[in-house]
Amino acid sequence: MSHDSQPANPHSTITAWRAIDAAANRAAEGLRVVEDFVRFGLDDRHLTTQVKNLRHDLTATLKLFSSETLHRARDTQADVGVTVSTEAEQARTDLAQIAISNLKRAQQSLRTLEEFSKLVQPAVSSHFEQLRYRSYTLEKAITTTRENGARLADARLYVLIDGGRDAEHFAQLAGELIAGGVDILQLRDKRLDDKTLLERARHLRKMTSESSTFFIVNDRVDIAALAGADGVHVGQEELSVKEARAILGVDKLVGVSTHSIEQARRAVLDGADYIGVGPTFPSQTKSFDQFPGLDLVRQVADEIRLPAFAIGGISAENVGQVIDAGLTRVAVSGAVAAAKDPKSAAAKLRAILQTD
Ligand SMILES: Cc1ncc(COP(=O)(O)OP(=O)(O)O)c(N)n1
Ligand SMILES: Cc1ncsc1CCOP(=O)(O)O
Ligand SMILES: [Mg+2]
Numbered sequence: 001m002s003h004d005s006q007p008a009n010p011h012s013t014i015t016a017w018r019a020i021d022a023a024a025n026r027a028a029e030g031l032r033v034v035e036d037f038v039r040f041g042l043d044d045r046h047l048t049t050q051v052k053n054l055r056h057d058l059t060a061t062l063k064l065f066s067s068e069t070l071h072r073a074r075d076t077q078a079d080v081g082v083t084v085s086t087e088a089e090q091a092r093t094d095l096a097q098i099a100i101s102n103l104k105r106a107q108q109s110l111r112t113l114e115e116f117s118k119l120v121q122p123a124v125s126s127h128f129e130q131l132r133y134r135s136y137t138l139e140k141a142i143t144t145t146r147e148n149g150a151r152l153a154d155a156r157l158y159v160l161i162d163g164g165r166d167a168e169h170f171a172q173l174a175g176e177l178i179a180g181g182v183d184i185l186q187l188r189d190k191r192l193d194d195k196t197l198l199e200r201a202r203h204l205r206k207m208t209s210e211s212s213t214f215f216i217v218n219d220r221v222d223i224a225a226l227a228g229a230d231g232v233h234v235g236q237e238e239l240s241v242k243e244a245r246a247i248l249g250v251d252k253l254v255g256v257s258t259h260s261i262e263q264a265r266r267a268v269l270d271g272a273d274y275i276g277v278g279p280t281f282p283s284q285t286k287s288f289d290q291f292p293g294l295d296l297v298r299q300v301a302d303e304i305r306l307p308a309f310a311i312g313g314i315s316a317e318n319v320g321q322v323i324d325a326g327l328t329r330v331a332v333s334g335a336v337a338a339a340k341d342p343k344s345a346a347a348k349l350r351a352i353l354q355t356d
Helices: 010-041 045-062 067-073 095-120 122-151 167-179 194-209 221-227 241-248 261-270 293-303 319-325 342-353
Strands: 157-161 184-187 214-218 231-234 253-258 274-277 308-311 330-332
Touching: 010 045, 010 067, 010 095, 010 122, 045 122, 045 261, 045 293, 095 122, 122 261, 157 167, 157 342, 167 184, 167 194, 167 342, 184 194, 194 214, 194 221, 214 221, 214 253, 221 231, 221 241, 231 241, 241 253, 241 261, 253 261, 261 274, 261 293, 274 293, 293 308, 293 319, 319 342, 330 342
Parallel strands: 157 184, 157 330, 184 214, 214 231, 231 253, 253 274, 274 308, 308 330
Antiparallel strands: none
16 A cells, blocks of 8 residues: 555556565675675674674565565566666776675665555565665775775874973974884873963974874864864763764764773774774773773774774783784883883884784
8 A cells, every 4th residue: 555545556566566576685685795795805793793783684674575475576587677787887896896886786775675665565664764874884884994994004003192391392202202103193181271282283293294103182173173183082971983073074083992892893883993992901191990901902803893902001011912812003101101212112012013
């Protein structure tokens, strides 16, 4: 029956069932290709589970239709679409492109399912809409994981520094760390007034621009935007990834602190560019009541391929335990910034982290 309770025209009904049958198969096939890409191409257990769940939920929703009706409506021989194949369908040059094309194909099919089911079984339509929205979230998470895997491929050592005693002391330390091979520098200062913090941020922007070191501001999206930083780092109780991105723009990095595997999984789906994982060990820089420790490092290394930096009390002495637990990226403060010779402390840690 149609929306206004008029009996649907039998020709429209059979057309709708044929389209639903074809779209159901396309959506399921497309999602299977995506699942195989995140599984074998990205080696990402979390995203594999997410795509698999989406595929299973699609199957469960399709069971709300009568399979007999669908099969009766099927007429592959008469389907003019079977022999139509565009050049773009044939020209696939890399795995990620294949996966994304298939995801888009699944999304389009979900849209067909949503629209055509309105004619024959309206109550099911909104289920397909929800599945389509989930597929958009996954598309973003897959793309971000893949792109940041490349963008931050070489980023192993991430160092947090404060604004220092004065501008000169700050510039001296920053200069040494950049020269010591630090991949990412974070300005993390909770005591400076805004004017001075922005001055430090602008100074660091200038220094890092002449190097390959990324520059991130902790907490303060406003300061990051004004200084033209490469990004911002936010905690669980701060602005969300979406909010930070709305201010900074799509090209900037947004990192998120995670203290449990659930938070790490959520950060991936929220579209974070990287995650901080910790605290790993007791820290001189910040005090904590709880330590997810190396267990969380192991869980993240096992499940997640978005760049992940272990943080909290990490030094040249214990970084081997982090590497053994599966992560080769760390964020540190004290072990480098408070060292007698910050440049060689950074270079030493960086060398240990270069495991390949
Ligand atoms: C790389 C990185 N990871 C984690 C943190 C901690 O952020 P947050 O939990 O918001 O705590 P504060 O640093 O703001 O005290 C970080 N800053 N950087
Ligand atoms: C900000 C922060 N968040 C978790 S641990 C930490 C401090 C890292 O500093 P350190 O390397 O000196 O422990
Ligand atoms: Mg914070």
